[in-house]
Amino acid sequence: MPLVPLIRIADARSGDKGEGSNVGVMARSDAAYTFLASALTPEVVRRHMAAINAGGVKRYEAPGLRVLNFILQDSLGGGGSASLRTDAQGKTHGLALLRLELDVPQNVLDATPQ
Amino acid sequence: MPRKDKVLVANGQGFWGDSLLGPIRLCREGPIDYLTLDYLAEVTMSILQKQYLRDPSKGFATDFIRMVDRTAPELVKKGIKVVANAGGVNPMACKEATLGVLRKHGFKGVKVAVVEGDDIYGQLDGLLAGGETLANMDTGAPLASVRERVSSANVYLGAFPTAEALDQGAQIVITGRGTDPGLVLGPLIHEFGWKRDQFDLLAAGTIAGHIVECGAQCTGGNYVDWRSVPDMAMVGYPIIEASADGSFVVTKHAGTGGLVTPRTILHQLVYEMGDPRNYIGPDCGADFTSIRMEQVGPDRVRCSGAKGSAPTPTYKVSISYQDGWKALGQLTISGPDALAKAKLCAEIVWKRLAYDGCTFNDSEKTVEFVGANVCHAGIAVPHADEPNEVVLRIGVKGADKAKIERFGYELVPLVTSGPPGVTGFAGGRPHATEIIGFWPALMRKDKVATKVSVFES
Numbered sequence: 001m002p003l004v005p006l007i008r009i010a011d012a013r014s015g016d017k018g019e020g021s022n023v024g025v026m027a028r029s030d031a032a033y034t035f036l037a038s039a040l041t042p043e044v045v046r047r048h049m050a051a052i053n054a055g056g057v058k059r060y061e062a063p064g065l066r067v068l069n070f071i072l073q074d075s076l077g078g079g080g081s082a083s084l085r086t087d088a089q090g091k092t093h094g095l096a097l098l099r100l101e102l103d104v105p106q107n108v109l110d111a112t113p114q
Numbered sequence: 115m116p117r118k119d120k121v122l123v124a125n126g127q128g129f130w131g132d133s134l135l136g137p138i139r140l141c142r143e144g145p146i147d148y149l150t151l152d153y154l155a156e157v158t159m160s161i162l163q164k165q166y167l168r169d170p171s172k173g174f175a176t177d178f179i180r181m182v183d184r185t186a187p188e189l190v191k192k193g194i195k196v197v198a199n200a201g202g203v204n205p206m207a208c209k210e211a212t213l214g215v216l217r218k219h220g221f222k223g224v225k226v227a228v229v230e231g232d233d234i235y236g237q238l239d240g241l242l243a244g245g246e247t248l249a250n251m252d253t254g255a256p257l258a259s260v261r262e263r264v265s266s267a268n269v270y271l272g273a274f275p276t277a278e279a280l281d282q283g284a285q286i287v288i289t290g291r292g293t294d295p296g297l298v299l300g301p302l303i304h305e306f307g308w309k310r311d312q313f314d315l316l317a318a319g320t321i322a323g324h325i326v327e328c329g330a331q332c333t334g335g336n337y338v339d340w341r342s343v344p345d346m347a348m349v350g351y352p353i354i355e356a357s358a359d360g361s362f363v364v365t366k367h368a369g370t371g372g373l374v375t376p377r378t379i380l381h382q383l384v385y386e387m388g389d390p391r392n393y394i395g396p397d398c399g400a401d402f403t404s405i406r407m408e409q410v411g412p413d414r415v416r417c418s419g420a421k422g423s424a425p426t427p428t429y430k431v432s433i434s435y436q437d438g439w440k441a442l443g444q445l446t447i448s449g450p451d452a453l454a455k456a457k458l459c460a461e462i463v464w465k466r467l468a469y470d471g472c473t474f475n476d477s478e479k480t481v482e483f484v485g486a487n488v489c490h491a492g493i494a495v496p497h498a499d500e501p502n503e504v505v506l507r508i509g510v511k512g513a514d515k516a517k518i519e520r521f522g523y524e525l526v527p528l529v530t531s532g533p534p535g536v537t538g539f540a541g542g543r544p545h546a547t548e549i550i551g552f553w554p555a556l557m558r559k560d561k562v563a564t565k566v567s568v569f570e571s
Binding site: 007011012013015016017018019022024026048049050051052060062064065067069071077078079080081082084085086087091092094095096098099100 | 156157252336338339377380381382383384385386387388389390391402403404405437438440442479480482484488489490491492493495507509510511548549550551552554
């Protein structure tokens with residue numbers, strides 16, 4: 001199976017939620033959603049973002065929208081005006097997650113627009 | 115009252131600091147019935163509260179007055195109604211300034227309404243004495259533990275008071291703290307006569323409001339496939355073309371830049387989202403997964419099928435409090451060996467401070483090497499360790515203001531007593547600034563009284 005970055009099959013947008021952030025991952029095909037629902041677990045996301053997020057990761061599923069929504073529970077260095085980080089609002093966390101490399105089956109790639 | 119079958123609600127301001135061109139161009143470049151404007155964030159309320167305590171004529175979003183000044187002739191000529199949470203902690207002063215601008219332009223008889231009741235700062239002690247704990251929703255701690263440091267307290271009001279103001283003939287409605295989606299929902303309740311128990315309709319208006327609440331973030335801004343977005347400079351701000359049955363089309367004015375597709379809208383639907391099935395608002399719960407989207411024309415997406423549920427008996431309360439001090443500074447370090455030299459600079463700062471008895475633990479310090487993979491820390495990216503220059507961004511926080519101030523003295527000296535190639539110190543010495551903590555809480559709705567007043571220019 002080809003190793004490709006998540007951005008090949010999904011979009012993402014992120015923003016702040018209290019002391020954490022949310023990353024909404026939007027699969028670009030039904031096949032991509034089905035694949036990601038099993039491959040993109042909270043633990044996979046937690047490990048990939050471990051240097052950014054000190055807390056746990058919670059996942060919500062919305063198959064009708066082909067969305068997996070991840071809450072990174074401690075990813076802003078305090079959150080709000082208490083954060084000293086450049087990205088105190090988690091605006092770049094979506095693109096950070098889209099760098100994750102996954103073994104994606106060829107049939108999923110074929111079914112998913114670039 | 116006769117009802118229209120279609121209402122155009124535009125959002126021209128996603129946050130305080132958004133482009134001044136958003137509302138101006140929406141008034142100019144095509145038809146709209148309503149212009150909504152969002153000026154408030156959690157930190158904003160605290161800043162406005164401080165301005166108000168220093169000067170009782172302040173405490174509201176002054177950008178709004180500038181906006182009314184720029185657009186007043188078009189607003190009045192075209193009969194565009196305005197709903198803005200520009201009132202901050204002093205909506206009456208905001209109303210006075212608005213009337214002043216309308217008078218300056220010679221417009222008489224324009225009705226300006228004020229929605230009050232969100233500001234519970236003055237009632238906090240009574241509420242606490244009466245049994246409301248206003249416990250922190252994240253930590254469970256009672257507000258009493260930080261009471262003496264509280265700097266503002268506002269309820270997120272729903273959309274019905276805004277609808278009431280419009281029912282009374284207001285052309286401009288100024289509110290304090292309310293939910294952002296309520297800026298759009300209010301006009302729809304007024305126009306279509308939606309009732310408090312029509313939860314699917316209220317959810318539709320809430321979701322429409324959520325889609326447009328960050329301005330151009332649903333019309334091609336902050337979009338992963340950014341190369342496909344035409345003329346981002348002249349991006350069109352979003353317009354909801356709403357129908358009484360709760361369906362709506364998201365669009366933008368013809369000829370403007372940007373892009374409206376189900377994909378750009380989905381980007382915004384998930385923004386700052388928690389549980390997609392259970393968005394909790396003051397007027398209803400909303401199920402974001404119930405929405406169906408369909409491209410029905412160029413830059414036109416029809417949304418339908420929204421499902422809602424009964425609201426909770428509580429309002430969310432936004433409380434801010436003084437939570438210590440921080441200072442941040444930055445220097446630019448050029449190559450060769452930019453990253454190694456920047457790391458040395460950071461070590462020098464901590465060592466010189468420690469010599470003077472000033473130390474910080476890890477949770478009080480931040481060191482970033484901007485240009486060498488700060489945003490995607492820990493994730494492998496090419497050439498992260500060999501940039502030709504990096505920005506050393508270094509900061510501290512803590513309860514002791516004097517210690518935070520002391521830190522600021524050791525940054526600029528690196529230019530002459532550190533490695534070669536250190537520059538970019540134009541900002542000078544970093545100073546201690548206040549950290550404003552955010553304290554989310556809940557309180558019973560029956561303890562909040564809203565009030566709508568209408569005035570005339």
